[in-house]
Amino acid sequence: MKLHWSPKSPYVRKVMICAHELGISDELELVRSVAAMRKPNTAIMAHNPLSKIPTLVREDGSVLFDSVVICEYLNERAGGVLFPSQGEDRWHALRWHAFGDGLLDALILWRNEREREAPLQVLLEAFDLKTRASLEMLDAEAQALRAAPFSIGHVTLGCALGYLDYRFDALGWRAIAPALSTWFETLRARPSFAATEPIEG
Incomplete structure (x- = not known):
């Protein structure tokens, strides 16, 4: 492939x-x-x-x-189990998957806007507000993320948080979501995450 x-x-x-x-x-x-x-x-x-x-x-x-x-x-x-087939585990995984993708969509649009010659302040503020609200909600769900079986939801949220580290260091997201940050550090230790850290080039 x-x-x-x-x-x-x-x-x-x-x-x-x-x-x-x-x-x-x-x-x-x-x-x-x-x-x-x-x-x-x-x-x-x-x-x-x-x-x-x-x-x-x-x-x-x-x-x-x-x-x-x-x-x-x-x-x-x-024949994997990243997409649970039924029950609450499935709906949690799919929701977190959609949440992570939605957050990534907003972050990429935010980055594109801030790099324009004349970015619109109203858009920058809207993306900032949505990102902070998302982080606060996910911070409240950190224990649920920790307790749930590892799934596509964890993968996608992890990618969104990794993108924050990579492109939005000045935001200081860990101070906004300290419980989420602690969970993310355990995720980053997985070999799959360590092997795929974003790099320039």
Whole structure:
């Protein structure tokens, strides 16, 4: 399988963490791909007209995107348990998965806005407010995260918090969510997270 990949994308990182957790990372051929909002990548577009990563090209040439679909596919392929099949564990995992993706969406839009020549202050303030509110809610759920079976929800929230470290160091999110920060440190110690820390290049 070929994966359009970047070492800086939190959505790609989510896929890679799943692959490591499932023991199938060596089945992925990583294709270094740059997906910039203002410069569509024709190599990616040959497989994904949206010019977004991650994009997975399977052995038969069929293509899967985005990270939500790819992670579930890898889990099924490996017979994994990252997506609980039923009960409260399933709904908690899927909610945290959606929460983490939503937080990442907001953070990436926030970063894009702050890098514009003339960013809109009202948007910067809105993204800041949403991020702080999300962190406060997740901080109140830190014990539930710790108690729940490891799942796609943990993976995705971990990627969002890692992206905060990588791109929003000045926010000081750990002071906003100290219980969440303690939980995140245990998550970062997992080999799958250590192997996928975002890097420049």
